Amino acid sequence: MLDAIDKKLLAEVADLHEIPRGAFNIRKNGQGVERNTTANIDIITKKDKPGIDVIIKPGTKEESVHIPVILSESMEDMVYNTFEVGEDSDVLIVAGCGIHNPSGEKAQHDGIHEFFIRKGARMKYVEKHYGEGDGGGVRILNPKTIIEVEENATAELEMVQIKGIDSALRETEVCLHKNASLIVTERLLTYLNQTAESNITVNLLGDDASAQIISRSVAQNRSKQVFHLNMRGYAKCRGHIQCDSIIMDQAQVSSVPEISAFDSDAQLIHEAAIGKIASEQLTKLMSLGMTEKEAEETILKGFLK
């Protein structure tokens, strides 16, 4: 069912070299190809629209769900996935989309992921996007992520997109209730004529809710990046946005901060920086024996780690 190209895409997006253990659902070119459920994690196909419901029983610990999507031909694919993370559970969810588009046509994957993290639960969500293909076909990704984090629950999001995607529009919306916490780490590298836009809105609704967004990006060649990171505090809460971009060649980066407080006990911080690779970093690595090119690669690799 899975050929060499599929396996390579799976390795890139889900760190999977074989069929994963635990619960998983592999979607290829708009069709589910393989699925596995466990005693605690159920996966059900939606009846009214394309997509799945992933239901994690309360108290489920140390289990993982992999839901990779593969596009190996030109097409438009749209999925709606809903995740119910039960009370006091602790799980890892790995999503990702690999596009191999050998044609000259467009390959597009749009996904809406909706998460309900119930009271006291912890969820780590890893989303990797990767594209390849030798034709002139355009690879487009428009993921939308909506997350509801209930009392005392924790959501950790890791969103990675390295090269390969020509046009990406990423929308993320999070609501945090009492004592809920959120950590978002975003890593983005664009090159050639790629464009990427990331809009993250975090609503801190309950007392003692906390959120941290750490976004690091590298824009090379003539690529363009836009970040709208928005934090809104409606209670006694803490929020911190760090947005750091390295700009190279003829690239363009816009970082648009927005923090709004609707409660006098809300503490919100936004830090944003755009700049070239620091010359003293390059000089230091060259003085340890690296060529300028090697030094540059080492710095970028560390920065995007």
Added chain:
Amino acid sequence: MLEVKNVGLTLKGDEGEVQVLKDVNFTLEDKKIYVMTGPNGGGKSVTAKTIMGIHQPTSGRILLDGVDITHKEIFERARMGIGYAFQQPARFKGIKVRELLEIASGKNASADTCDHLHDVGLCAQDYLDREINASFSGGEVKRIEIATILARDLKLAIFDEPEAGIDLWSMQRLTETFEKMNKKYNTTILIISHQERILDLAAEVIMVAEGTVSEITSREKILGEISRLDSDCRCRRDCSRGGKAIAGCDR
């Protein structure tokens, strides 16, 4: 081992060209420890950076073991065995102490790596997996910078004011480390410093002022001069020349 011959350097600044080095001449012999001292802004760091290749001389020549390195790139000089510990070291988001030391030594972290950190007064367990980012204090990045030089197998190691940010307790250990590096690995060492403890290590002292080498002398002479200034110079407080040995106070 290193010959600096008539080296001059002109840099372009905001206000046009400035000659920062002129006719710099000195020779470093194998396996010796040298200390370079002199007033601030006199050209010590620029001389060191010109040896490392960070500045390319506008005139003169630099030879390493008889090979002309005047126009060699930084990485070529590094691969030939020259190392430079920066006065103000860079920080790296996302690069860990372990990784930087591995880049420096060219091999995986080992017991030696821990020793190098220990030599600069840091505990390997606490530091190896930390990123060299803004969470580090000035003293900590300075120590790591020195460790990156200790980790390398060098013919010539240059340290630019290593004492800055290092507390007195660690100074003792640091001077011992320089001696060990010199004896065990036969590394020629050039240290830019104003510290008496470090001057004590010097086989010769190179005085740099106003963009050139003003004198090559012994540590005894320099230390003697400092103590003479301290005891003899009654006018020191209001001395128009700042009461510094190199300023030529003739009392």
